[in-house]
Every structure is written in C-alpha cells, then in structure tokens.
Amino acid sequence: MKENKKLKKFGSLLVASSLLTGVLAGCGAGGDSSSGSSSSGGGSSDGDTIKIGANLELSGNVASYGSSIAVGAELAVKEINDKGGIDGKKIELIKVDNKSENSEATAAALKLATQDKVVAMLAPATSGNTVATVQIANQNKIPIVTGSGTSPIITVNEDGSVNEYAFRTCFIDPFQGVVAANFASNELKVKNVAVFADNASDYAKGLAKSFKETITANGGTVVEEEAYVAKDTDFRTQLTTIKSKNPDFIFIPGYYEEVGLIVKQAREMGITVPLMGADGWDSPTLVDLAGAKALNNTFITNHYSAEDPDAKIQDFVKAFKAANGDKAPDAFNALGYDSIYYIADAIKRAGSTDGEAIKNALAGTKDLSLVTGTFSVDKNHNPIKSATVLEFKDGKQVFNSKVNP
C-alpha cells in the first residue's frame, strides 16, 4: 500500500513536470510568432501605399532561410521607398511567420490575401512550404514569388500545366546539375565521374539526374552511382566502392549535414579528387563538420557570391553591410532583395495593382538586371539566369566563375 502511494506521488510529479515543460515550450513558440508577424507603417489605405505580403519562415527549423530573405527584402523596400516608391506610392511589407510548417504557410497566405489584401506576396523560402501556398495564390489571383524555392513543381504541375500565379527568383534544381556537369567537363576536364546522392530527397535526385544526362552528353562516363539516405552517419562502405572504381571527380548533391561527413570520411580514406555539390552545401556548419582542410578542392554551384567583382553586386554588398552592421550578405539575403525588385518592376510595368495585370507583367519580364544575375522569365515562369561556381579554400567560399545557361 505504501509503495503504491509513493508511486502515485511520483506519477503526479512526473505529469506536473512534463506539463511545465510543455507550457514553457508553448510560451517560447508563442513569443516567436507574435514578434514575427509585424506590419510596418501606419494604417494608410490602398490609396497611397502598395501592400506586399511576406509569408516567411521566421521561426522553426529553417528559420535561418526565411529570416535572411526578410532582411534582404526589407533593404530593397527601404531603397525603393527612399527613391520615391513605385509611381509615387510607397511599398508596405507585411511579414507573417509560417513557423516553417506547410499548414501554417497556407494559413499565412490566406490571411495575407483575404485580411491584409496584399497585391503580391513573397512566398516561403523552402519549396515544400511554397507549394502549400500555390493554391491560395491561384484562387485569390494574387501573384506569389518565392526567393529560394528551387523545386520545379512550384511553377509547373506534374501534368505539365503552369501555375498561373506562381513565380520564383531563383533557378530550378535541374539547372544546377547541368552547370556542375559543364563545369566538370569544361573547366576541370574530367572524364570518369561518380555520383553519390541522397536518395531521400527529391532535390538531390533531380540534381543527380540532370548531372548524369549532361555529363554523358559531354562525353564523360559515370563509373559508379551510390546512394545514401538523410541522417546516415557512416558513408565509408559506399565511399570504398566508389574509390575502387577510381573516378576523377565525384558529384555529391545533398544537404550540408550529411555532405560534411561524406567529405571528411572521403578525405580520410585517401580520396583526393575534386568533389562538387550545389546550394545545399551552403552553410557554416559544413565547415565545422568536414574541417577546412578536407574541403579544399571542392566546388559548389550557388545563386550568387558576395565576392563576385561585378559592380552591381559590389554596390549591393556595400549597401547591405551599411544597413546590417558590416555583415556580408548571403545568397538568401540577395534572393530576398531581388524578389522585391522583381515584383516592384512588374507592378511598375503593369501600371496597376490588379493581380492579373501584375501576373502578366511578371511573366513578361525580360533582361531584368538583378544582383543574382540578369534574367528573363521562360514560359514555365522560371527565370533564365546564370549560376555562380564557388570553390572552398581553407574553409572559405571563394568566387571561381560564373556559368551562363
């Protein structure tokens, strides 16, 4: 009996403590969201401001992407407003936090469309969250532009039809595979390549496919294909198989958490050939995991480099540093900045804030010069623009070259 009582007491203690943890966690999340959704400017009516929504990941597991886009977008809005706005009307950016979740992204899009009555929206930073908002955009006839959602299915449905109101500022996944393959054939002059891809991600599979097609068309041979799944930690067995086929070059599309370990383990096993990946490698954590030395002789394709000598990019870097305490802008900052200019340019050319007019103007964009490259929009609403190849030197990304489509 006594034992039983003790048990009960302990049980209630456990319940109480877990409840407390839950409440604390709830508080944290609540705090984030309230600070995330803020609107700038006063309650001026549609007459003298143009409202642009920003449905971004300001908290949650990919908060760094969404927050970076927001910082870049804010700088662009400020610049445009300081120069007198669009045809005399100031832009008002309304940010809503989607907590990095698909359902929240849909809810945020609905709120921006129906309550805030925005004329266009910045869509979330990741492909999955953006896809969750496409339906709302089409229904309410409000164009959305994602800064960094690279998946092809955002703008084109699986049956090949184009989502009329969905646009993007970045290039799409398969393009990076093409750029990497051309870089390998033309610059590194390699013939025998191996591919080691994350089989759990559509992103990596798409890149691997376009890489293989292009490298074969360039006269190269894929001597070995290996796969892993996200969250693996041991890649030595696959790397042993790859090493036994003696490739001159290994293409590793994937995300930094695994790639960091792959690069480290490959170098430990004496694989010294060039390794190459894409924008999924772009994180400071990659350098921590792999080590600066192991990353030498590796390359990535990316949207932009702050070290690109191009005058337009250097002006942007200077303005960004002045506004953000000398921090160099990353690719997401640049894409957020460009997305606002892309939308502003379309509104200006449309001469109206009607959703359909803006959509047509976005689709008709030609030779628009932006920080992440000059681009024209193709019939699938994807920009045709250049990619940047970066090389890791002692843990730092160094500008290597720019590759045009």
Next chain:
Amino acid sequence: MEWIQQLVNGVSLGSIYALIALGYTMVYGIIKLINFAHGDVFMIGAFIGFYAIAEWQLGFFPALLLAMALCAVFGVVIERIAYKRLRNATRIAALITAIGVSLLIEYTTIFFRGAQPAAYPDVFANKSFTILGVQISSTSILILSVAIILMVLLQFIVHKTKIGKAMRAVSHDVDAARLMGINVDNTISATFAIGSALAGAAGVIFGVYYTKIDPLMGVIPGVKAFIAAVLGGIGIIPGAMVGGMLLGVVESLVSALGFSLWRDAAAFVILILILIFRPSGIFGKNAREKV
C-alpha cells in the same frame, strides 16, 4: 582488397554497436527490462565528451573517463527514479516507462541546446596506414582497441570480482540471491552504472569517429544495438559483443554488394529471422520457460 576494406569498416561500426549492446544485455540479464533509454545515455555520453573536449580543452582519454563516470551516475539516477518503483509491476509497464524516459531525455536535451547538430573537434591528427592495400585510419584502430579493452575489463569484473559474482547471482535468481545476503538493489544499480558507462564510452568514440552528434543520435544506434543484443542472445555478455560485430560486418557487406539503401532493412530482417528461428540468439540455450 575492397572486401577486406569493407570488413575493416564493418568491424569499426560493429564495435560501437557492441559497446551499446552490452548495456542492453546486462540490464536485461538482471531485471528482464529492455531499457530503451539506453540509446539516450549513449547520446548524453557523446555530448559530455563533446563539451569536455571543446569547452574544457580536455584530451581524449580524460574526456572518455569523464563521460563514462557521469553516464554511470546518470544511469543509476534513471534506475532509481524510474525503474526501481516498477520492479514488481508488469514487464510492459516497465517497458513503456523506458520509452517515456527515452523521450524525456531526448527532448529535454533539445529544450536546452536545440536540435541542431554539433561537430566533434579533432582530437587526433588522423593518420592512415596502408596495410596490404587496405587503408586503416588511426581512429578506427583506436576505437577497436578501446572497445576491446573495455570488453575485457567487463569480463574481468563479471567473472573475477565480488560485485560481478553478485550480478551473476541476481540474474540467476533474485530471491535466492537476496536470501544469500546479496544486496539486490545495489547490485542492480551497479549493473546500470557499468552498462551506462559503456554506453557513454561508445558515445565519445562515436563522436570522434563520425564527427556529427545531435540529440536524436541515440535512436538508431540504440535500436541497432538492441538487434545486436538479441542476435547474440539477450542477457548473455559475449553474445552482445559477437552480435554487435556481426551486425556491423553484415551491414557493411550489404552496402558493398551495392544495396546501400537496404542497410537498415538488413538489420531488421536479421531481427525478424532470429526471432522466428532462434529466439534465444546465437549463444542462447533453448531453456524451457519456467511456469
């Protein structure tokens, strides 16, 4: 040569499984509880080692000993708080509690430091040796030697010391052991302490070998080690060692044959096959259940 290389890879992986499996098997042997929180003790060990090396600038061996010591204490605390009260409850109650403790440890860790991974600092200048065309890195030799030393030490404790004798007695028959004047509670605590210390050591070794650690890193190795323990015969200490090594080698060979995506599946197929055809494991005796 490629095959020998794959074998070396498999043995390195297997020795980590074996170290974790030992804790599972010892606890099961003595109180018939599958301690699902064991994989999380492994994770805590990895983080203690990480902070010891990265923040307090300790070397590898002091960090290893510190992680083992703190994990031993942690294991005993878990046993005293969560399992001791359930000693006479049904086995399913204890099992569910173990799962609860596991989740509690994982998400408390996430609450305090976030879910992002950390990278283990380099503690050794990693050198590779080429023996007969096979590349062996100094870390994999180190892992193997630390694992073997710990296993030999464990065999010594279990067979040659007084506490080991008590552990064997308790695992054989709790009531009879108590009648013989053995302090059952202390013996069980000692078992948890030793098992958790081994898991802590495995955590530090894992961090040094694989670099990336995160709060949920214990889940998969924990399950794999459980399979290893069942494979060798749960409750039997040499069984856990052989089971761990065997599982590591099988996984490597499955990858080497070109089925790298089936590696995890292979481990679970082994579990299913062993449960169907030889539930008592490789080293298990087909003892009849006493009623």
